[in-house]
Amino acid sequence: MYHTVIETLSAADTLKQAGGSDSGWILHHVMDSHTLDFEPFFSIQLPHLEIFGIDISITKYIFFMWIVALLLFIILYIVSRKYKSTLIPKGISNIVEITVLFVRDEIVKPTIGKGYEKFLPYLLTVFFFILLSNMFGLIPYAVTITGNIAVTAALAAISFIAIQLGGIKSHGAWGYFKGLIPSGMPPWILIILIPLEILGLFTKPFALCIRLFANMIAGHVVILSLLGLIFILQTAFVAPVSIAFAIFIYLLELLVALIQAYIFTILTSLFIGMAVHQEH
Amino acid sequence: MDLAWLGAGIGAGIAVIGAGLGIGKLAGSALEAMGRQPEDAGAIRTAMIIAAALIEGIAFFALVICILLAVKA
Numbered sequence: 073m074y075h076t077v078i079e080t081l082s083a084a085d086t087l088k089q090a091g092g093s094d095s096g097w098i099l100h101h102v103m104d105s106h107t108l109d110f111e112p113f114f115s116i117q118l119p120h121l122e123i124f125g126i127d128i129s130i131t132k133y134i135f136f137m138w139i140v141a142l143l144l145f146i147i148l149y150i151v152s153r154k155y156k157s158t159l160i161p162k163g164i165s166n167i168v169e170i171t172v173l174f175v176r177d178e179i180v181k182p183t184i185g186k187g188y189e190k191f192l193p194y195l196l197t198v199f200f201f202i203l204l205s206n207m208f209g210l211i212p213y214a215v216t217i218t219g220n221i222a223v224t225a226a227l228a229a230i231s232f233i234a235i236q237l238g239g240i241k242s243h244g245a246w247g248y249f250k251g252l253i254p255s256g257m258p259p260w261i262l263i264i265l266i267p268l269e270i271l272g273l274f275t276k277p278f279a280l281c282i283r284l285f286a287n288m289i290a291g292h293v294v295i296l297s298l299l300g301l302i303f304i305l306q307t308a309f310v311a312p313v314s315i316a317f318a319i320f321i322y323l324l325e326l327l328v329a330l331i332q333a334y335i336f337t338i339l340t341s342l343f344i345g346m347a348v349h350q351e352h
Numbered sequence: 353m354d355l356a357w358l359g360a361g362i363g364a365g366i367a368v369i370g371a372g373l374g375i376g377k378l379a380g381s382a383l384e385a386m387g388r389q390p391e392d393a394g395a396i397r398t399a400m401i402i403a404a405a406l407i408e409g410i411a412f413f414a415l416v417i418c419i420l421l422a423v424k425a
Contacts (some may be wrong), residue, residue, distance in 0.1 A: 182398070279409035286412050335405045342402065 098296045102219055102289055104131045110213055133223065136215040140205045148200070175199050179338045184345040187242070191344050194234055198227065199337040206288060206329030210322065218332075219288040221281070228281035231340045235276070239347030251350040276343050280336060287332050291325040360422035367414030374407040 106129065108116040121129040151168045154161075161169045180188045180195050202218060209216025217223050239248040252269045253262065298318045302311050382400035386393045 178394075178398075279406075279412070282412045282416060283405065283409050286415065331401075335401065338398070338402060339405060 098293055098300065101296055102292055104133050104220060104222075106131055108132055108135065132215055133217050133220050136208070137205070137217045137223065140201070140208050140217060143208075144200055144204050171200070171203075172196060175337060179334070180341050183338060183341045185349060187348060188341075191234065191238065191341065194230075195337050195341050198231070198340065199333055202227070202284070202336055203330065203333035206333060207326075209288065209292075210325055210329065216288050216292060218284055219292060221285045224281045224285040227284070227336070228277040231280060231336075231343070232274075232277040234340070235343045235347050236273075238344045239350070242348045243350060248347070248350070276339075280339060284332055284336055287328055291321060291328055295321050295325075356421050356424065360418040363421070364415055364418040367411050367418070370414075371407055371411030375404050378403055378407065 106118045106120060108118065109132075110116070118130055118132070118135065121127075147164065148168065151165045154165050175196055176192060179199075180192055184191060205217045205223075208214050209219065218227075236248075239251075242248075243251055252273075253265055257265065295318045298314045298321065301314045302308070378400060382396050385396050389396070
């Protein structure tokens with residue numbers, strides 16, 4: 073399913089290159105490419121790498137993903153070093169500690185319950201990574217890496233593995249997959265139920281992937297469309313209105329960046345909780 | 353080709369109507385519940401956000417189909 077969506081989006085890319093649509097410049101902003109755009113000042117051409125016919129070149133999104141990962145590593149490393157000398161948080165440790173405690177006490181503990189400690193590192197990593205990359209994308213000239221379906225699909229795939237491994241580890245492989253189906257069912261209903269439950273395993277991470285991707289890309293497209301109104305109507309009198317609306321959407325995006333990180337983490341942890349504690 | 357675009361547009365509109373109704377009703381009920389039980393506001397808010405995210409997920413499934421239709425045309 074992921075493959076189809078990725079293919080579809082690259083089809084949109086080809087459409088853009090063919091000049092088939094007038095809104096192509098919007099797609100250009102949210103598509104992966106081999107150039108880092110800092111227009112109107114300059115743009116950097118990234119090298120094209122290929123190994124065994126597989127394109128592994130460092131593209132715009134990968135470049136910014138590495139920046140986000142590096143930034144996250146530096147911030148969290150500094151904070152963790154500070155706790156070695158004193159346990160009293162100061163400066164940047166304060167905000168990180170509040171966020172970590174929020175994720176632990178408000179997200180992970182109530183949804184997973186007993187044995188949540190094993191999943192806490194993964195869920196914290198996901199939360200901080202998504203939060204920082206959502207926020208990073210709001211800086212001018214930066215790229216929202218979560219606005220790329222490949223990135224969110226990878227995050228959802230890791231969540232899928234975490235959910236299944238959590239379930240299998242606590243119930244055993246047979247016990248886990250048997251536990252997906254409610255006991256005491258008449259045999260004929262299993263014909264409908266088993267494919268449905270197997271499908272259900274995959275739709276959960278698929279929804280995670282699409283939700284994050286669509287939410288992040290939608291805000292950018294709306295902002296660009298509002299600014300595009302100036303050029304479509306070709307009058308400067310629209311500019312105050314569309315800039316005011318664009319700023320409003322931008323501020324809304326700040327909220328969405330937080331909420332989407334929260335939702336991705338809480339849903340992943342909810343699904344892990346459902347897999348680990350199948351009895352309810 | 354134009355009809356597929358029309359279909360995608362109408363489909364996206366209908367999907368958004370459904371999601372909007374669902375989230376609106378959910379938020380209305382949740383706020384009412386918070387008004388009745390202010391001490392449980394935190395738990396109600398969490399449940400509301402999860403349910404809203406699930407409704408949104410269904411709407412996105414519909415929107416993905418619309419995008420597929422629009423891009424194919």
